[in-house]
Every structure is written in structure tokens, then in C-alpha cells.
Amino acid sequence: MSTSQNRAIRSYRTRLSERGLARFEVLGRDTDRDLIRSLARRLAQDGPEASRLRAAVKRTITGEPGQKGGILAALRRSPLVDADLDLRRTREEGRPVEF
Numbered sequence: 001m002s003t004s005q006n007r008a009i010r011s012y013r014t015r016l017s018e019r020g021l022a023r024f025e026v027l028g029r030d031t032d033r034d035l036i037r038s039l040a041r042r043l044a045q046d047g048p049e050a051s052r053l054r055a056a057v058k059r060t061i062t063g064e065p066g067q068k069g070g071i072l073a074a075l076r077r078s079p080l081v082d083a084d085l086d087l088r089r090t091r092e093e094g095r096p097v098e099f
Contacts, residue, residue, distance in 0.1 A: 020046070 001009075002017050021044055024029060028036055039057075058064075075081075 013023060038042065039053075042053055
């Protein structure tokens with residue numbers, strides 16, 4: 001490669017490392033190429049969705065059980081948390097049944 005190409009690659013990799021990213025190579029099946037690329041793209045965004053995805057993949061790979069309280073945490077994040085909803089039901093005895 002020419003000197004300008006080497007310099008361009010070096011500066012590109014420097015910019016990547018400044019953003020906290022690294023370039024690496026993985027081996028996998030050809031049919032999984034799009035899956036691996038989309039996974040890497042999502043993880044590189046480093047937002048809350050990437051954190052959840054990272055945790056799910058890590059849990060799947062290590063075989064760890066899920067954290068307790070996940071449903072409770074999801075309910076607490078619900079937009080209906082502070083909505084004053086009346087969820088009481090009327091109490092009815094039901095219909096008479098003959099045996």
C-alpha cells in the first residue's frame with residue numbers, strides 16, 4: 001500500500017479508538033454475516049438499547065439466569081405509573097347454578 005493509504009488507515013483507526021471503538025475480525029458462518037453486522041452496529045451505538053442487548057447476549061452466552069424483579073422494573077417504567085386510574089371491579093356473586 002502507498003504511504004497515503006497507510007496514513008488514512010492509521011487516522012481512521014485513531015478516530016475509532018477516540019470514540020471507544022475497536023476494529024476486529026470474527027469467524028462465523030456466511031449465513032450469519034448480516035446478523036453479526038447488525039448486532040455489532042447496535043452495540044456500537046452505546047445507548048440504553050445497546051446496554052439491554054449487551055446484557056441479553058451476555059446472559060445467553062454465559063447461561064446465567066435472568067435477574068429477579070424484571071417484571072416489576074418494567075411496570076415501574078410504564079407511562080401509566082402516575083395516571084390515576086380506577087381499576088376496582090364491582091363485586092358480583094354470580095348466577096345461581098343447579099347441580
